[in-house]
Amino acid sequence: MSSSLVWYIREFARAEWIKKFLFAKTAPLVTPTHFRGFPEPTGKTCTHALFCMMACPAPGAIEVVHAGDGWMPKIHKGHCIRCGLCVEVCPNGVLKSGRIRETMGREGTSLLFSFRIAIDKDLCTGCGNCCTACPVNKQADAQMGAGGHSSNDDVIMRVQEGDIVVIHEDKCTGCKTCEVSCPNGAIRIARILEGYQQPVQEGLQ
Amino acid sequence: MRVILESKVRAKPNLPIEAEAIIPRNFLKGTDLLVYEGNKERTLSELFWIFVEGTAVSPENIEVILKGDTSRIKRVGEYMDTGSIVIEGDIGMHCGNFMSGGTIEIRGNADSWLGREMRGGTILCRGNASHYCATGYRGEKKGMQGGKVEVFGSTGDFCAEYLAGGTVHIHGSAGDFPGVEMRGGELIIEGDATRPCGNMKSGSCVILGTVHDMLPTFEKTRQRVLPEWKITADVYKGDVANRGKGTLCVRS
Amino acid sequence: MIIHDVICPFCGCLCDDLELECEGGKIIKVQNGCALAESTFMTDTRLPAPIRRTESGWEEISYNEAIKETAEILQGADRPLLYGWSSTHGEAQSVGVHIAELIGAVIDNTSTVCHGPSILAIQEVGHPGCTLGQVKNRADVIIYWGCNPIEAHPRHMSRYTTYATGFFVPDAQRERTVIVVDTRRTDTAGIADEFVQIEHGGDYAVLSALRAIVRGKASVIPAKVAGVSKEQLIRIAEICKTAKFGAIFFGLGLTMSRGKYKNIRNAIELTDELNRHTKFVISPLRGHGNVYGSNEVFTWMTGYPFAVDFARGIAFYNPGETTAVDILRRGECDAALIVASDPGANFPRAAAAHLAKIPTVVIDPHVNATTALARIHIPCTAAGIDAAGTAYRMDGVPIRLKKVIDRGYPDDAEILKKIYDRLNGGKGP
């Protein structure tokens, strides 16, 4: 035991080894150009559209938080997988990462978000929790938010003939408040993310 | 004087009879009394064979004896203040309500509300008593306030609810919630009980049998030997949910 | 034709914002109503005329004949029972009370089988409550105890509590904490912030423990009470004490489980205790549309909310003795008039069986399980569909039910008045 210990000390105390350890030169770390980095702010104003959060495939990686008077996305680096979807999906160009924005601008690509609201009529009891809780409904019709009576047709959905009927699916922001508030699991929001190409958009420059 | 009332066979035997008129004092002036059968007023003689033996000058010497099917007769002995009543069979509800003196002996079973809001006197029930034995009325703050109720069989639920004074002694078991809302008096249960003395304010309760589902809000204080029952008991104070200062003794 | 702000008469929520589309005396579309409202308005099947049971089956009879025979049955009875009243309007209920008074009957409503125990508890300790709008505008803690509003009162949470925007609670969903207490994981539990699962029959012990904790006597409480950990109880007590406005709603899980009215009493006393720290209210989730109205009408006319016995001319009340189920189970009553309810479906078997033995008359818009036990069934209007009248919401707010269509049936209040007139020798009340 003691002999091996001595051997080790001798072996690693050699000047040659120490010199190599301290002065050896390797090439500096460079992020490859094709690599997507952590998203960074571009300085544009966040409108709290939350597309980034909804597109993000990694749980807990991005969150839109209060920043001064406005909002700002915050990246949690331990969770972020640097896929860049948040950068691509943001309608306002709030984030950048590597060459994503340049590429998108050059090639005229973007990501399009939409949501499908699926209601299982067998499970739905028409309690209206989803309609009342829905933040878009609350905005569109304060009365709806205050107790489920719709006074106009601007709401996403409302109770009709004992079931939920979707009127404006296009207005859905995918927050899933309705899903959470449904006691029977009768309502499901599906997120549909499509890539498409079109002539260069100004906002993305 | 002895008044024997033997119930006649009735066309509708399930109809309740309300007979608060049956108290010893009333027989001093004769047997011409009115009772209710369902929603109809009847004379006592329409419903009973009446036999009177001897005479009396004061009500305390009058003994009333009820025979036959008396299980549907309610309010016997209500507001009774003296004399005695003996019921040979079962008796209906509200026997001995508001009683303030005298003795009632029931040789059979008693229906609910035996001795409700009793003030004094003695009720002996040789059989079982149903629910709400020795209790109060809905909404009233005080139940039984004095006297003694002794049941040789078991009782139903809510025995001695709102007990405020006097003694209730159950030789058998009590159902759910005996002594609930108790605020005075003494309750003795020789058999078992479930959830005794919920929300009690004051008074004392002794249980010699097994207690099921003891409530969590009773504070165990000490052990004590109860010489009259020859047992050692755990003494609880409570109900602490209710600023209560009652005593509950349960066999250790 | 579209009728706005229609009141749904089905449950105690009495939602008053429905929109009905009617065409040619029929309702063709219901907007804003839950599934229960939808079926209330859309499936409305009735007998064409009164029917009487004969040796060989049913025969149709005229209204006059039915009324005459009903009056005769009631007139001759020694202990008639008038039961039901919860699904009709106050106007019919008050005629019912007058009949009971006139013939020395027992009159009882469906509280007997739902929130009767709550009433008994309220009679012992009172009722710190409020209208539902107070809860909507202020509450930040909501407790559902032994009830499943999702099934029984579907719109309760979206109209009055959890999800509705309130004046002081603009972001309702985030600002309100919802606690569900039950013996099983109900649908409602699925959307709760905190779910407390109690062993069967343990409600009383848990409520007592919570009261003791709120009073600063946590040291007395054992580590587990009826399956609930002491930690959770302390946490719940803390949520309640630090609430700005708390509301407890309870249902049959509390009223009809072991301990019955003592459970409610304990819950009310917990509310009382919490009011020494903050503002707290408690309310029963009343079932049938106008059951609370029957309590109100009975109370102002007789002094008692249900189970009133007029046998001796005066009004007497003692649940357990004068309640419909008990009277039937003991076989006391010898004639029954059932109005706007279905004891055949929800009474214990022994009680229902007695109804079949005695002459029973049903006055109800719909054929139901009680019809099978009855001698006569008289169809009538359905309050809130083809009859207008007063109903009381579960929180005591009176609302006028609307008549949305006319189907040509007589109002039950009219039928009852005619019965009364016959019983009273042709003189009105």
Next chain:
Amino acid sequence: MTEIWVKNACVIDPLNHINGEIMDIAIRDGRIVESVSDRADVIDAQRCLTLPGGIDSHTHVSGTKVNFGRYMSPEDMRAGRTKRKGKMHVTSGYYVPTTFGNSYRYSAMGYTTLLEGAMAPLEARHTHEEFTATPHQDMMANTLFDGNWAVMDAVREKDVRKTAAVVAWTLKAARGYGIKLTNPGGTEAWGFGEDLTGIHEMVPHFAVTPAEIITTMMRANELLKLPHSVHLHCNNLGKPGNYQTTLETFDIVPDLNPDRQTLYATHVQFHAYGGGTWKNICSKAEEITSSVNSRPQIVMDMGQIMFGRTMTMTADGPMEFNLHCLHHNKWSNHDVELETGSGIIPVTYSKKSAVNCIMWAIGLELALLTKNPYQCLLETDNPNGAPFVKYPEIIGLLMSKRYRDEECATLHPETEKRTSLCALERELNWHDIAVMTRAGQAKALGIVNQGKGHLGIGAEADIAIYPIRTDSVDPAREYRKVVEGFQKTRYTIKRGRVVSRDGDIIVDGANATFWVDAMVPEDLKMENDPEFIKRFEQFYTVRMSNYPVQDVYLPRGRRIETEVFT
């Protein structure tokens, strides 16, 4: 055409300056006329005391909280039970009797007009339903505005016209009669379990003070030309030392109406306490009455308490909770969204309690120290101070120093030290009593021109004939006869029909309900105000169209229309 000829009546009719004259009264079709034909029914009053029908300007007999008082007290229903008899329905209850019980007993005492003291507009329908089951009296309902959000918003904007518009809309919706403020602002604070401690404290979240609410409402009331004045239950009810709040409140009352008071302060007994705790509570009746004596713009009622069991019920929710914390009996509370609160607890006023004895004495002091009987009306705030069946005893106490002394001898010894009742020699006369129970009440309520409270030609024939001979009874000595006499009329005539004889009801009642339809200029109508509608639909739990009381609830409604203001 029905005619009655009441002859040999000993009439006291203060509004027509008749004081004890023996005269005849002719009645045709419900009104008092000059003369009737010889076919008229004749009633010989045998020189007995004949007064206009009694009026109770502040009582609680109908509506949500009264009924809840009944609902929660089966034990009280065991008292006062009567069977169906002739035209009389079954009755139950002593301090919270059934509607028929209330109506029959008031009728037996000669009362023909009642004002329900507090009605929450949201639950007004309930009050009106009970009114139709209280058949022997004409009814009115004071409508609660103490915590009304729309009112508080308008007050904050210092907009009297808008305040008036909200009041007008709400009164019409509720079919109410006048403005009731119960612990103004305090009931809103109670929404979160708080209370206010003075009239200059801010109502949380609404940035108004009770003083602002009261003054703005008084101005709105007069702008709308409502028949009755603002009807106020002051802040800090039942707290030792509260007389200061009461005096501060009286100080801000302007004199705005030459025909009647500008403020009706109700149950002032509960607001006239000195000291700082229940231990050193004392009477401040002298301070209160000297304030009232110098301010003709204020009318108050006694709020007398009488010993025994009763039920307290008021919209003042926080006060009831405080009371509950002292009594530990049952407690009900019922807050009404956007409008008001309420609380109910049973109490027993006991002669063993110094506090209760002092309260009892204060009520009497108020009546005896107020110089003008038109300014202090006889009430118990039924059933808060005592059930109304105790009124005859109060009349006896006010008319007899000997009766008071005999009662005082049985009370807690502290009573004498902390009140001045024993030193008061005044004994009220028949005329004073007639004012305090009829003329003053009618004048305060503004119903004299509806034919109430007097027996002049054209008046409604509401008449009470008591079995009392004022020429032979000395009330100071024979107070028992006075008490008994006022308990049961020989005849109570309601709108020209004899409804009750010797305490028995002999006909079916046909009461009317008075309500005020206050006119506002077109541009101020709340039903056209988009902001008002929006707020309503969001924060109430009923739709605005389902809120107003439908006419069907007032089968004999009497609409009083006011003149539109500019």
